[in-house]
Amino acid sequence: MNALKNKRILIIGFVWPEPKSSAAGSRMMQLIAFFKENGGKIMFASTASESEFSEELYEVDRKQITLNCTSFDEFVSELQPDLVLFDRFMTEEQFGWRVAEHCPNALRMLDSEDLHCLREARRLTVLKNKPFNLNNDLAKREIASIYRCDVTLMVSEFEIELLQSHFKVPSFIMFYLPIWMGNETLNLPSFEERSDFMFIGNFLHAPNHDAVVYLKEKIWPLLFTKFPEAKMHIYGAYPTQKIKSLHEPKLNFYVHGRVDSSFEVISKARVLLAPIRFGAGIKGKLLEAMQFGTTSVTSEIGAEAMNGNFLWNGFITDSPEDFAEKAIELYQDKIIWVKAQQNGFEIIKNGFSKDLFKDSFKEFLTDKFKNLEKYRNKNFTGLLLIHHFLQSTKYMAKWIEEKNKA
Structure with missing residues (x-):
């Protein structure tokens, strides 16, 4: 019926x-x-x-x-x-x-x-x-x-x-x-075909705004000092003047603003960074990262209610120092990265498929x-x-x- x-x-x-x-x-x-x-x-x-x-x-x-x-x-x-x-x-x-x-x-x-x-x-x-x-x-x-x-x-x-x-x-x-994901097979870039770190989110949403400011001020200096080749790309709708002011090419920190296709920017990146300090619900950016084969480092609140009994598709930490170290490790170690990517596919399949x-x-x-x-x-x-x-x-x-x- x-x-x-x-x-x-x-x-x-x-x-x-x-x-x-x-x-x-x-x-x-x-x-x-x-x-x-x-x-x-x-x-x-x-x-x-x-x-x-x-x-x-x-x-x-x-x-x-x-x-x-x-x-x-x-x-x-x-x-x-x-x-x-x-x-x-x-x-x-x-x-x-x-x-x-x-x-x-x-x-x-x-x-x-x-x-x-x-x-x-x-x-x-x-x-x-x-x-x-x-x-x-x-x-x-x-x-x-x-x-x-x-x-x-x-x-x-x-x-x-x-x-x-x-x-x-x-x-x-x-x-x-929950937000569900489609079952279509995507043609995804390999580890070698991907580069850089990224974040995406609507900046009218306070947790996203705070996460990017925190990333730039507390985490990126630690990460960039240890890995000066690293590049960070920030995408998202309705960036405030504060967010725009974080754009700093000499530190490889780039603020781009709105994009037409989240798939285009997420699937080209190797690691998504989401140090979310407050919020609720489940995070669409992290779900899309899993679906598009992009690994991530996030906070306990970022990963809350998302992976169940499955391993995260990267790392979960609330320490700025550990966050920076794990981001570099995930970016540079192909074996760890590929395993993390597979973890993300498992989370989507078993927790967020529409058929469920x-x-x-x-x-x-x-x-x-x-x-x-x-x-x-x-x-x-x-x-x-x-x-x-x-x-x-x-x-x-x-x-x-x-x-x-x-």
Whole structure:
């Protein structure tokens, strides 16, 4: 049975997807492709403006929506979707109560991308030297959003365990669905055909910004001193002036900015360096490195929830000195490099292949659609939060709407 065939699916995007800019954009395009493949009729809506880098959404209807406006109520009432996917918890906060009021029978699904409260707690610890506090204000909003939805898609098994153990979130309102990789055979350059170190990432994402600054200031001086022939290439969308200022050819440190094809730059490099000091979820750059046969050196947080019981496709370390030494060793020793490359292929095959998830996801959705009322009654905390959130947010939104008319 195909639970999605002819179902009306509304996706409320935090932004319009940019798969060439970020892993979040690639993730959204994967979900859209999955729904389309299974016969869903998709409407993508967002309050954000499209950019020149937004992906063309073929066979997908599009709608520009407005915050705190009854025009959304009219739109969603007429559409009457069977499933509403909220892209990150902030969109559920903005539109979840309207969906619950006007489309009470629609399956409400949250795509978390990563656990924002975990990322924020780590950021404050690293950058502000504050004690690690997972019970922060962001967590109060994010966990409430998870409870209000019928299901939350999680990309990290570590975060699922954290939500269950720390916040007591019931397992039946979560589903593990990581970014998946294709099974196509790629013609990849050999060890000898590759050269240089590289990093790639969207610099609007704070962990990427911090990682490159940390790399340039703490790790690269150690690496370059021991290996002066080394070259480092930085790629990524939306580089800030700070990132651009790190460009220093005399130290073989090059900042290039946006690229059209991540495959082109990652597959030509021998080693990807990702000293990620805070963050959450799984890292798209590291998955692509594995798929494209590029080895990597990263941090414990960088590798979190990615390799399971398999060996990493390179090295994992949080010490700047060790990071530099391991990067050089991986770059120069072909035997170690080839073994690391194979480790990456194994991780992709056994942990991130689309074939591992497509059928179980369909079965999960079939069960949710069939037994939606039963699952909602099991999640009394969610019912309670929806009731109070609908009341408080509804009148706040109406107040803002009236204020905007003045």
